[in-house]
Amino acid sequence: MKRVLITGSNGTIGSLLRALLGDRYEITGITRRPADHPATIGDIADLDTILPAFEGIDAVVHMAGDPSPSASWESVYRNNILGTYNVLEAARRAGVDSVIHASTNHTQAMWEVEQGADVYAPDDGRLLRPDDPFRPDSFYGWSKASGETLGRYYSDAFGLRVFCLRIGWVMGGDDPVAMDITGELVPPLPAEAVMARGRAIYLSHRDCAELIRCCLDNDTVRYGVYYGISDNPRQFYDISNAREELGFEPQDSAPV
Amino acid sequence: MKRVLITGSNGTIGSLLRALLGDRYEITGITRRPADHPATIGDIADLDTILPAFEGIDAVVHMAGDPSPSASWESVYRNNILGTYNVLEAARRAGVDSVIHASTNHTQAMWEVEQGADVYAPDDGRLLRPDDPFRPDSFYGWSKASGETLGRYYSDAFGLRVFCLRIGWVMGGDDPVAMDITGELVPPLPAEAVMARGRAIYLSHRDCAELIRCCLDNDTVRYGVYYGISDNPRQFYDISNAREELGFEPQDSAPV
Numbered sequence: 001m002k003r004v005l006i007t008g009s010n011g012t013i014g015s016l017l018r019a020l021l022g023d024r025y026e027i028t029g030i031t032r033r034p035a036d037h038p039a040t041i042g043d044i045a046d047l048d049t050i051l052p053a054f055e056g057i058d059a060v061v062h063m064a065g066d067p068s069p070s071a072s073w074e075s076v077y078r079n080n081i082l083g084t085y086n087v088l089e090a091a092r093r094a095g096v097d098s099v100i101h102a103s104t105n106h107t108q109a110m111w112e113v114e115q116g117a118d119v120y121a122p123d124d125g126r127l128l129r130p131d132d133p134f135r136p137d138s139f140y141g142w143s144k145a146s147g148e149t150l151g152r153y154y155s156d157a158f159g160l161r162v163f164c165l166r167i168g169w170v171m172g173g174d175d176p177v178a179m180d181i182t183g184e185l186v187p188p189l190p191a192e193a194v195m196a197r198g199r200a201i202y203l204s205h206r207d208c209a210e211l212i213r214c215c216l217d218n219d220t221v222r223y224g225v226y227y228g229i230s231d232n233p234r235q236f237y238d239i240s241n242a243r244e245e246l247g248f249e250p251q252d253s254a255p256v
Numbered sequence: 257m258k259r260v261l262i263t264g265s266n267g268t269i270g271s272l273l274r275a276l277l278g279d280r281y282e283i284t285g286i287t288r289r290p291a292d293h294p295a296t297i298g299d300i301a302d303l304d305t306i307l308p309a310f311e312g313i314d315a316v317v318h319m320a321g322d323p324s325p326s327a328s329w330e331s332v333y334r335n336n337i338l339g340t341y342n343v344l345e346a347a348r349r350a351g352v353d354s355v356i357h358a359s360t361n362h363t364q365a366m367w368e369v370e371q372g373a374d375v376y377a378p379d380d381g382r383l384l385r386p387d388d389p390f391r392p393d394s395f396y397g398w399s400k401a402s403g404e405t406l407g408r409y410y411s412d413a414f415g416l417r418v419f420c421l422r423i424g425w426v427m428g429g430d431d432p433v434a435m436d437i438t439g440e441l442v443p444p445l446p447a448e449a450v451m452a453r454g455r456a457i458y459l460s461h462r463d464c465a466e467l468i469r470c471c472l473d474n475d476t477v478r479y480g481v482y483y484g485i486s487d488n489p490r491q492f493y494d495i496s497n498a499r500e501e502l503g504f505e506p507q508d509s510a511p512v
Contacts, residue, residue: 073341081337081402085329110412133387136409146402153392156366157443187413 008064020209044083054094080143098161106141117193130225155223168201168229176254200234204252214246264320276465300339310350336399354417362397373449383494386481411479419471424457424485432510456490460508470502
């Protein structure tokens with residue numbers, strides 16, 4: 001079994017990955033608070049504390065960081081920039097094969113603001129591709145874009161394989177009908193577009209775990225950036241490279 | 257006369273801009289050491305210290321930061337990431353119209369490593385475009401790419417106009433025949449390619465000042481990324497957008 005280290009192993013996605021992939025991989029974690037699973041307790045902004053957790057690890061799933069689109073500069077500078085450097089650097093020093101970096105749709109969300117809310121309509125043909133230019137809507141989106149670029153450097157310079165996943169909208173309750181995502185986009189969306197966007201970018205727990213599994217079982221990609229969403233009728237992210245390079249086939253979908 | 261603030265006004269480029277554009281703009285500076293020109297003495301990593309220098313300024317030319325391709329993580333994290341945030345944030349708070357951000361060819365230099373040294377041949381047709389993907393060769397290159405993306409955010413979110421200039425190779429002595437640029441690319445180039453690369457990316461003092469002038473006098477661009485080189489026979493950067501959007505026409509060239 002591959003040995004997988006999840007940073008942020010107590011978070012929403014860390015927890016669902018432990019539940020859905022725990023039989024397939026030997027999973028350990030890094031988390032800031034005491035946990036009910038095998039984990040190093042520590043802050044990813046402190047390199048020395050987290051280094052030992054990377055010994056003997058095959059792949060890292062890097063979920064720790066400030067996940068809020070309204071995060072302050074000070075928070076993303078420390079938690080997302082320094083934290084991601086520390087995770088990549090620790091992985092390099094320990095000879096880890098690959099890092100799956102939790103990125104975000106907020107790296108390009110100003111594209112949506114520019115296009116307007118019609119882009120969320122089910123019959124709208126516009127698609128945003130992962131390699132379109134960065135258009136962050138927030139310090140948070142900027143920090144994740146910078147993390148992707150730092151991953152590219154570690155891949156090119158040190159041979160670390162890096163998968164950047166622009167994860168859609170993963171909810172604790174995993175119920176696409178009960179969504180409320182007020183404030184998800186910065187600047188705020190028109191009220192009538194909030195639900196439409198949520199249904200466009202929904203990613204079910206099962207599809208989320210499957211996307212991560214596709215990365216963990218892949219042995220050819222050197223560096224890639226992928227959107228991760230379920231098979232939603234309102235989708236506007238191009239996930240064709242996730243299908244072709246990773247074999248990702250989402251099984252769930254949000255309602256129209 | 258427009259009021260222009262140069263960060264790093266005592267550096268190689270800051271000094272040549274003061275010499276060549278001092279009659280055209282009212283120039284002040286920020287520099288870490290006492291200067292022989294009107295300047296705030298301070299560190300761009302300290303926002304409170306530099307804020308007053310932005311009052312009443314029309315445009316900022318942001319040259320301060322660690323300019324070394326071999327800079328450490330710790331140095332670029334503080335001087336180039338925090339420093340660039342502070343400059344953009346100070347410009348926003350003061351209502352400055354535009355910021356010219358000194359970026360670098362090192363944001364994409366792994367492309368050159370991948371292509372091989374033939375890309376420096378005078379008759380080689382390959383061109384690297386500013387909107388090709390980031391491929392940093394160093395923490396330094398990464399830090400400048402992140403600065404470009406942060407500029408994009410400030411442009412989209414706050415209306416600050418941002419010009420990112422990937423400046424070629426500007427020498428103190430401005431003599432393209434006497435170049436020595438060992439160690440300029442990370443990882444190091446083959447010895448026979450070092451001079452070829454230097455002559456491909458040379459930017460004369462006159463052309464450098466003219467490129468900055470084109471940005472300072474422009475009033476239409478909201479955000480743009482441009483390579484800045486002289487009209488070199490070995491060039492492999494696409495500067496067509498600098499010609500078309502800014503009206504930049506280099507007058508000098510390195511020898512073949």
